[in-house]
Amino acid sequence: MKSEDILREELDPAREVDTSKLKEPIVKEPPHGNPLLSHRFGADPYAIVFKDRVYIYSTNDTLKYDDEGNVIDNNYGHIHSITVASSQDLVNWTDHGAIQVAGEEGAAPWATQSWAPAAAHKVIDGKDKFFLYFSNNASGIGVLTSDSPIGPWKDPIKQPLISRDTPGVKGVTWLFDPAVLVDDDGKGYIYFGGGIPEGEYEMPNTARVMELDKDMISVVGEAEPIQAPFMFEDAGINKVGSKYYYSYCSNFYNGERPVGSPGAGEIAYMISDHPKGPWTYQSTILKNPAQFFQVGGNNHHAMFRFKERWYIAYHAQTLSKAMGVPKGYRSTHLNRIFFNDDGTIQEVHADYQGVKKVSNLDPYQPVNAVTYAWQAGIQVSECTVYYNRFVVGSITKGSWIGLSSVDFEAGATQFEAVVSSEKEGGMIEIRLDHQMGETIGWIDIPNTGGKTLYKSISRTVKRITGVHDVYFIFGGVDDQDLFTFLSWQFR
Known part of the structure; x- marks a missing residue:
């Protein structure tokens, strides 16, 4: 399938996420950087x-x-x-x-x-x-x-x-x-x-x-x-x-x-x-x-x-x-x-804004799904299959994660996700620059045979270039624990 035709397909309306009903972040909203994590304390x-x-x-x-x-x-x-x-x-x-x-x-x-x-x-x-x-x-x-x-x-x-x-x-x-x-x-x-x-x-x-x-x-x-x-x-x-x-x-x-x-x-x-x-x-x-x-x-x-x-x-x-x-x-x-010329330290003004990025995120290498800048409605749990790995779980319709400054300098037309599920019907919508931004594609999550059986699922997406914030919006049947998300990458 050509990438420019990807958005001509129709999503199943029972699973498609109504952008007006996306879950709200509890405290950390884009583009703020504080607190660093919003799904757990520290x-x-x-x-x-x-x-x-x-x-x-x-x-x-x-x-x-x-x-x-x-x-x-x-x-x-x-x-x-x-x-x-x-x-x-x-x-x-x-x-x-x-x-x-x-x-x-x-x-x-x-x-x-x-x-x-x-x-x-x-x-x-x-x-x-x-x-x-x-x-x-x-x-x-x-x-x-x-x-x-x-x-x-x-x-x-x-x-x-x-x-x-x-x-x-x-x-x-x-x-x-x-x-x-x-x-x-x-x-x-x-x-x-x-x-x-x-x-x-x-x-x-x-x-x-x-x-x-x-x-x-x-x-x-x-x-x-x-x-x-x-x-x-x-x-x-x-x-x-x-x-x-x-x-x-x-x-x-x-x-x-x-x-x-x-x-x-x-x-x-x-x-x-x-x-x-x-x-x-x-x-x-x-x-x-x-x-x-x-x-x-x-x-x-x-x-x-x-x-x-x-x-x-x-x-x-x-x-x-x-x-x-x-x-x-x-x-x-x-x-x-900030240090003064005499070695003394300037007083810090604490805020929700946080700090600026020091580099962009590389999407062409596998990225742990538990990597994010912003989120709403997700939990992180230990992966029972791969040692010392953690996964995004408790995924329900309308929950999402967002990543800051993803660099698509070489372009990308393919998205791959490593997931597990014991039921059909979950999906990941991929949006740019905002939770309700442009949709460049989606990926259906099949029944992989159980929560401990991970599979790599790939799909063509609309061609993307440049540096963008990327949001993964999770869809599926209402009020269900949909799937587990281990990692992702673009090609």
Whole structure:
């Protein structure tokens, strides 16, 4: 069939999606970039860059309910996993699912919770090694290792890396919230701690730094204090040129503060010429989320450099607020960081807009269906057929996903989707530049023999060139779970 004739066919009106009845996104609408994911929460973000891709690790906030089905406040006690999402353009994000860390089914069964991760990459004996540090509530810090930024992960020491027995931690209220630096000389450092000893709001003296051994899974010497004004939690560490930047979240003391002190629940920073200090306090760079999104809570961040630009990842209760349950369930956001000529950092204005793309998406290679910029009405689940893969599921009529800046420089006339279904009647409509934009084709989803039997389905579409946002609109019989979507590509 010629591509220019593709739209002359008629869709089955029983399955065709009425564009006026497309499902509405909960919080993240095109062209906004925040929050990064809108189908799941993600708190306490931490970022690493590996092979031109950013990986963000987050505490896996999930809704908890009372006996009557009402959402209750997030008390964090049930959190056993850490989520991972990655992007090469900072606009389209791939959901890599959750790492099972704590509890009987976790990689570290000795741990009871997994909060506030930190991650690091280091080449050891010529091989890429990845390290995932996590908070076992506020009682200690564990570490997992992997040969890949997305796992599988294992616990190499089968006990806490940092505990109450670690030299130098006496007086630290909360042993949690790690940050890790691998310096230019290969030495590793871990930063952690938090809390407020009674009455010591202005200088709690609960932040610590400690050297990591070459293996990154053991510590050296004694933890040393960091004197951080009004420190509360959330260690951050970055090296910019020859300077070291230690950042943290200030506490919520509501009494009088000296001029120049951080406000309540703000991200502040200090600078040093050495990774262990001494540190000189500078200012704050990010006010509490309540200042921007009219919903408060704690503040947590991570700064990183990607393609010569600096960014800050942080969390806010924007998704849970939009769902009508702002009860401590947080989502990751991203904005730019700008440095002044003297090395100080400009204050960040958090927003829903987010950041601009740094590259276009390549449609000629297989793309995970769990990669998207925007969505409405979908869920992500683990694929039971292919290891460490995740799929778009719970697809019903009117749900959709959207991708930003897909580059069809070489042109395309063929669309291929890898799907599974246990029934006939699903379909994917392909539209350009808007959820209700031009339809360039569609693909019928057959009964593949079951949800675990994936098949590649191809179809000719109207020729497409240039850079476009692409929307996959899902159609089918009303009120049915239609099919599972694994991956796609154009030719």
